[in-house]
Amino acid sequence: MDAVVTEFRVEDRDRWTELWTAYLKFYKTSLSAEIFDSTWNRMISKSGTLRGVGIRETESGPLLGIVHYLVHETAWTPKQMCYLQDLFVDPAVRGKGLARTLIETVAKNAKELDCYRCYWLTQEENTQARILYDKVGRLSGFVRYDFDYSRPVQSP
Ligand SMILES: CC(C)(COP(=O)(O)OP(=O)(O)OC[C@H]1O[C@@H](n2cnc3c(N)ncnc32)[C@H](O)[C@@H]1OP(=O)(O)O)[C@@H](O)C(=O)NCCC(=O)NCCS
DSSP states (O other): OOOEEEEOOGGGHHHHHHHHHHHHHHTTOOOOHHHHHHHHHHHHHTOSSOEEEEEESSTTSOOOEEEEEEEEEETTEEEEEEEEEEEEEOGGGTTSSHHHHHHHHHHHHHHHTTOSEEEOOOOTTOHHHHHHHHHHOOOOOOOOOOOOTTSOOOOO
16 A cells, blocks of 8 residues: 655644544543644644654545654663654554554654654553564563552652
8 A cells, every 4th residue: 555654734633633532542541622732733833842643645645544752861871762652543444554654654753863762552452553563663571550649658
């Protein structure tokens, strides 16, 4: 399948909203309209480090897949690291290499930014995504924890 990868364009807003909504639904969650506005505006204006790229069949065609990413500092090297987030491809066009192309594009952009690493997280049971990740990535072996703010802190 032919594919064109570009940064998001202002006219992609509605289609991006559909695809990100579907991504969130896949993870059984949703976000407010305010968050959609904020995230879109930050990517389009490039006011911070959050970026987004989309993939389409033709230059002027609708988005078929999206990915968000950002770079951040790390204590381990003066170089930046690239975190890839929210990869989603329209179910009608899966298995055609679009997600692979999106990941490779982010990795290439990270390389151009002289990033030390490009990494991402997924749920252990996301077997479909992990078929692809096992082909393009290397499993780190790290496990993520989030601090549990609902528990009382027991500092000495
Ligand atoms: C995971 C996801 C992004 C993959 O998108 P995709 O465009 O279908 O993936 P690709 O076609 O680029 O897959 C690349 C490789 O993985 C293989 N692959 C992908 N899905 C597969 C499946 N269901 N069964 C077997 N192989 C599969 C492809 O054959 C391809 O291998 P090849 O390049 O060696 O031929 C898509 O399924 C999706 O959006 N899922 C829901 C959201 C999600 O899980 N996002 C990731 C969250 S971390």
